């Protein structure tokens with residue numbers, strides 16, 4: 001257990017919650033500082049402020065005041081043996097009353113500083129830090145404005161394009177519907193689990209738009225991380241010839257697309273006053289896009305540009321505040337349907353369930369006018385991993401257990417002390433990475449590093465990534481007879497970037513490998529499409545050696561084999577979304593290390609991510 005950091009000046013409830021590990025010292029500091037500046041001393045208001053800061057830190061956009069007790073505490077950060085329910089939680093009504101009186105709250109009595117916003121909804125109050133409230137409002141406003149009109153479409157050409165690109169596909173075909181929605185609406189959200197053909201569909205959306213507008217169509221492809229951008233670029237280029245797209249389309253990170261700059265009046269070159277120079281913008285892995293980034297993107301889009309958001313809303317969401325993709329998929333839709341849609345894919349919209357593809361439900365049919373389509377048919381060969389993921393997503397514990405115990409080749413379920421196969425995968429992967437890295441073959445080393453990945457729910461503690469990384473290094477050391485020293489650079493060292501570094505273009509979550517350049521000089525290689533990015537290690541400011549990583553960090557990456565070490569069933573981090581994300585990182589094999597109680601508890605527990613966006 002790590003020591004809980006306790007804020008020196010906290011007292012009363014703030015201190016109790018801080019000592020219990022519910023609030024971090026930083027949450028308490030921010031609340032006390034705001035209280036001092038704004039003239040607020042009431043304990044309920046300060047506690048709510050600290051909880052609102054904490055909510056943002058743990059991914060929510062706001063604090064849902066009717067659910068403040070539903071809190072997830074990282075076991076490794078919590079004090080041992082704390083009973084969360086026994087903490088001195090204030091009455092909901094008292095908190096609300098204190099906030100209504102508070103000089104910190106906009107809408108309350110005027111004070112010198114009002115950083116909080118209280119929003120009443122039918123389901124209770126939401127407490128926002130003002131900045132996030134404004135960003136949410138901007139997203140809502142831009143999307144609603146974009147939904148007011150439809151792009152001009154050459155209907156005959158669109159019909160011909162769909163017939164060519166989806167030749168032979170039986171109705172209903174959700175990919176064809178998605179492509180037609182994106183061609184006929186300004187904003188489209190193409191949602192789907194792994195292997196449902198999201199990228200396949202994106203290539204066809206672009207082909208339809210190019211056919212309708214000519215080669216002059218300005219296309220912007222982006223993803224939240226460098227790695228995801230590289231994958232998108234690779235996938236689109238692979239299909240370019242087949243669907244007649246311009247060769248050489250490039251994808252970039254969202255930060256780069258928006259023109260992040262170190263100096264200048266604004267952080268991003270493209271913004272509400274200087275729009276992005278694209279006719280269509282496609283964002284992949286949108287589940288990882290934070291509220292702030294989505295707000296910046298929507299502000300920077302030309303009002304008539306198409307926007308296609310692609311991703312898996314069932315995954316864990318961005319590390320920063322906001323679950324925008326999941327909110328957009330769940331939110332009540334606005335706008336009217338472009339009548340062209342029913343004319344070009346009427347057969348798909350009217351079709352009954354097919355053996356391979358479910359017809360759209362009435363609700364899904366209605367959501368098309370908001371541009372939202374969900375792909376559901378798995379297209380990859382061998383569907384056991386996908387079936388497991390779907391059972392987790394649907395909360396079907398018994399089906400999950402049945403698949404884990406089925407003996408299927410793609411899935412294994414082992415007890416926490418049955419580590420022989422895991423150990424062998426760790427050692428074999430390290431050996432093949434090292435061989436390629438020593439030969440100076442960065443591409444092969446990066447590829448080998450993707451053959452196996454050890455994932456954990458927690459960072460610290462007995463089930464944490466740090467502990468498993470140390471074990472892995474001991475296993476590798478025992479197998480090779482050399483002790484690995486993570487404090488110096490060595491050939492074959494697997495790296496994880498822990499903070500964005502725009503200067504050298506590496507981003508939080510990127511993974512790399514240290515390779516020998518051929519002359520004994522070491523360089524760090526990061527996967528970037530065809531050509532890896534090579535950097536001298538001295539240019540890396542925030543990287544760590546990674547033999548095991550948290551599931552949060554693994555978002556946006558895939559590996560041939562994934563081993564998921566589950567924590568105890570009581571860990572509140574062990575959630576359905578976490579399990580789903582971990583399982584869907586695997587391309588060929590997923591190994592769950594844990595016991596049945598943990599699996600079942602994980603499938604049952606949901607992440608609470610409060611936001612106002614999904615309420616309309």
Ligand SMILES: Nc1ncnc2c1ncn2[C@@H]1O[C@H](COP(=O)(O)OP(=O)(O)OP(=O)(O)O)[C@@H](O)[C@H]1O
Pocket residue numbers: 175192193194195196197198199200201379380
């Ligand atoms: N309509 C289709 N017909 C034939 N093959 C398809 C079709 N759609 C997708 N595929 C194939 O299925 C595989 C998965 O598709 P794709 O990579 O587009 O899925 P994805 O949803 O983007 O996956 P991920 O979540 O891993 O990014 C690819 O090999 C693709 O070529």
